[in-house]
Amino acid sequence: METTLSAEIRNQFADYLLRNGFRQTQERFAILEQAYNMEEHFDVETLYKKMLDEKGFHISRATLYNTIELLVACRLLVRHQFGTLAAQYEARTKADKHFHVICTHCGAIREIKDDNVRNAVLNKRITKFTAEYYSLYIFGLCSKCKYALKRKNQL
Numbered sequence: 001m002e003t004t005l006s007a008e009i010r011n012q013f014a015d016y017l018l019r020n021g022f023r024q025t026q027e028r029f030a031i032l033e034q035a036y037n038m039e040e041h042f043d044v045e046t047l048y049k050k051m052l053d054e055k056g057f058h059i060s061r062a063t064l065y066n067t068i069e070l071l072v073a074c075r076l077l078v079r080h081q082f083g084t085l086a087a088q089y090e091a092r093t094k095a096d097k098h099f100h101v102i103c104t105h106c107g108a109i110r111e112i113k114d115d116n117v118r119n120a121v122l123n124k125r126i127t128k129f130t131a132e133y134y135s136l137y138i139f140g141l142c143s144k145c146k147y148a149l150k151r152k153n154q155l
């Protein structure tokens with residue numbers, strides 16, 4: 001199998017599995033690798049289809065759901081709940097570097113990189129709390145929807 005995962009990421013998962021008494025199976029690492037190779041946010045079904053269709057990798061949905069939970073628990077994956085969509089996931093190493101703007105009308109999601117926002121959040125000290133990661137969502141209207149609604153006099 002091609003390995004595009006960094007050793008650091010791989011080891012983090014291996015350590016977590018070991019410390020918590022889970023077996024280090026080939027399936028679990030294949031799921032981690034696929035999750036880290038996804039270009040965009042994904043839901044579990046998309047990941048399942050991708051592994052099956054493109055890699056011919058047969059895994060049970062139970063294993064997939066269970067492994068995704070482990071990856072969230074050891075903070076290699078971030079879970080997003082964008083509006084009414086099924087939960088979406090993305091690699092922690094990507095999620096750390098952007099925030100999301102979400103159109104409440106069409107559901108479009110855009111990623112915005114802004115070091116000022118990032119630093120402001122990361123440097124924020126919160127008493128009696130140790131921050132580990134963050135997700136920031138800004139809700140509103142995308143320009144397409146705003147234009148369409150204005151034309152229909154709904155805005």
Ligand SMILES: [Zn+2]
Nearest residue numbers: 041090095111
């Ligand atoms: Zn994102």
Ligand SMILES: [Zn+2]
Nearest residue numbers: 103106142145
């Ligand atoms: Zn929109």
